[in-house]
Amino acid sequence: MPAIVLLGAQWGDEGKGKATDLLAERIDYCVRFNGGNNAGHTIVIDGETYAMHLLPSGVLTPGVVPVIGNGVVIDLGVLFDEIDLLTARGIDTSRLVVSANAHVITAYHRVIDKVTERFLGKARIGTTGRGIGPAYADKMSRVGVRVQDLFDEKILRQKIEGALDQKNQLLVKVYNRRAIDPTAVADELLGYADRLRPMVADTAALLNDALDHHKTVLLEAGQGTLLDVDHGTYPFVTSSNATAGGACTGSGIGPTRIDRVIAVAKAYTTRVGSGPFPTELHDGDGEKLRRIGAEFGVTTGRPRRCGWYDAVAVRYAMRINGVTDVVLTKLDVLSHFERIPVCVAYRLPDGRTVEEMPMTQTELHHVEPVYEELPGWQEDLSAARSLEDLPKNAQRYVEFLQELAGVPFSVIGVGPGRDQTIQLKALV
Numbered sequence: 001m002p003a004i005v006l007l008g009a010q011w012g013d014e015g016k017g018k019a020t021d022l023l024a025e026r027i028d029y030c031v032r033f034n035g036g037n038n039a040g041h042t043i044v045i046d047g048e049t050y051a052m053h054l055l056p057s058g059v060l061t062p063g064v065v066p067v068i069g070n071g072v073v074i075d076l077g078v079l080f081d082e083i084d085l086l087t088a089r090g091i092d093t094s095r096l097v098v099s100a101n102a103h104v105i106t107a108y109h110r111v112i113d114k115v116t117e118r119f120l121g122k123a124r125i126g127t128t129g130r131g132i133g134p135a136y137a138d139k140m141s142r143v144g145v146r147v148q149d150l151f152d153e154k155i156l157r158q159k160i161e162g163a164l165d166q167k168n169q170l171l172v173k174v175y176n177r178r179a180i181d182p183t184a185v186a187d188e189l190l191g192y193a194d195r196l197r198p199m200v201a202d203t204a205a206l207l208n209d210a211l212d213h214h215k216t217v218l219l220e221a222g223q224g225t226l227l228d229v230d231h232g233t234y235p236f237v238t239s240s241n242a243t244a245g246g247a248c249t250g251s252g253i254g255p256t257r258i259d260r261v262i263a264v265a266k267a268y269t270t271r272v273g274s275g276p277f278p279t280e281l282h283d284g285d286g287e288k289l290r291r292i293g294a295e296f297g298v299t300t301g302r303p304r305r306c307g308w309y310d311a312v313a314v315r316y317a318m319r320i321n322g323v324t325d326v327v328l329t330k331l332d333v334l335s336h337f338e339r340i341p342v343c344v345a346y347r348l349p350d351g352r353t354v355e356e357m358p359m360t361q362t363e364l365h366h367v368e369p370v371y372e373e374l375p376g377w378q379e380d381l382s383a384a385r386s387l388e389d390l391p392k393n394a395q396r397y398v399e400f401l402q403e404l405a406g407v408p409f410s411v412i413g414v415g416p417g418r419d420q421t422i423q424l425k426a427l428v
């Protein structure tokens with residue numbers, strides 16, 4: 001069996017957790033391949049809500065092997081808290097496998113994330129403050145700490161001292177903060193080593209071997225395409241590749257082994273943090289989407305910025321990721337709007353209209369959405385289980401979005417629960 005990628009088509013929080021959970025009974029391995037505990041994936045099973053930050057959502061399904069791939073940055077304190085929390089709720093996390101090559105978020109990454117944001121002032125990214133950017137920066141600068149370093153105390157201490165030599169100068173002299181003690185950082189990490197050791201493996205070897213043995217591997221992204229460091233709205237992005245390419249580098253699985261790329265898209269748009277958002281609403285409709293859609297961050301609790309569906313952004317995501325299937329979520333939230341605008345193009349300041357993402361960020365910052373308005377519907381959708389159960393106008397809305405995306409929609413979400421789903425086509 002093949003590898004399947006599942007990722008976000010917008011700015012994150014599209015409902016990847018629920019989509020992964022829907023597939024989990026038919027997969028053998030569920031891998032997180034990028035990001036860290038900046039993610040917050042919600043899964044609702046029998047009225048019980050689970051929020052996953054570092055663990056892949058498949059951990060909730062008995063028999064699935066959850067894997068944290070090499071592309072993830074791990075805050076070990078958060079990892080063990082999450083494991084303990086799930087264990088206390090009766091979830092078996094004992095099958096968890098962690099890549100020896102994954103990088104570790106340390107106390108200094110968290111501090112640097114916060115002080116750099118403060119220094120940016122109005123130009124801040126609006127990060128989650130979890131140390132994600134600084135940990136990936138160290139990875140790229142080749143001064144990062146990896147999971148395997150915890151098993152070689154001498155190397156670990158050397159690496160942390162080396163990294164802090166420079167960072168402490170910056171913290172003290174530029175940011176006017178106290179220096180961080182390398183011994184304390186190393187001691188904290190070493191304190192996790194014994195508990196971590198049995199979980200650690202060469203996950204690229206493990207996953208390729210699983211594929212050789214006809215197992216099904218689901219690669220679950222954090223964040224979304226427009227938050228990807230290469231293809232997103234840079235610099236207002238996260239620091240990893242949340243797109244399909246990241247699934248390969250972040251897991252060690254080659255592209256020829258992937259035969260499906262499932263994109264999750266919300267029936268409207270949300271974004272947390274700063275950065276361009278052409279369809280953002282600052283009026284009562286935006287407030288209504290936030291209230292009905294419960295659009296508050298799972299990780300930071302921040303209210304999410306809300307706006308209408310942006311077909312230009314989603315079509316861009318289809319292309320960047322080579323998407324084969326779309327899971328459309330939260331259609332139910334759009335009930336009770338008289339008219340529902342859909343952004344079908346952008347108008348540039350010079351008056352030109354474009355149907356693709358503009359080449360430059362300057363242009364994207366200044367575009368105006370071109371809307372086509374569809375008639376809304378007043379019925380509650382949460383009990384719909386087939387396309388025919390939907391009011392005609394809701395069917396028309398879905399068909400219109402599908403046409404604009406140019407990719408078949410396989411699943412439609414009409415509520416947070418597992419069963420609140422319209423299955424149009426099997427995904428696995």
Ligand code: GDP
Nearest residue numbers: 013014015016017040041042330413414415416
């Ligand atoms: P993720 O980060 O992509 O996994 O998404 P989040 O969990 O951050 O945000 C999605 C939210 O929408 C969660 O609270 C889900 O429980 C919820 N959700 C997912 N699908 C649907 C749906 O079809 N309808 C409704 N009403 N809620 C949904």
Ligand code: IMO
Nearest residue numbers: 012013038039040126127128222223238272273
């Ligand atoms: P899931 O996986 C929504 C956003 C932050 C900020 C930017 C950079 O739940 O979809 P970072 O802390 O990553 O350096 O912050 O990225 N961000 C997310 N927004 N959903 C997420 O994850 C996000 N992870 C990061 O709000 O704007």
Ligand code: MG
Nearest residue numbers: 013040041298
């Ligand atoms: Mg989320």
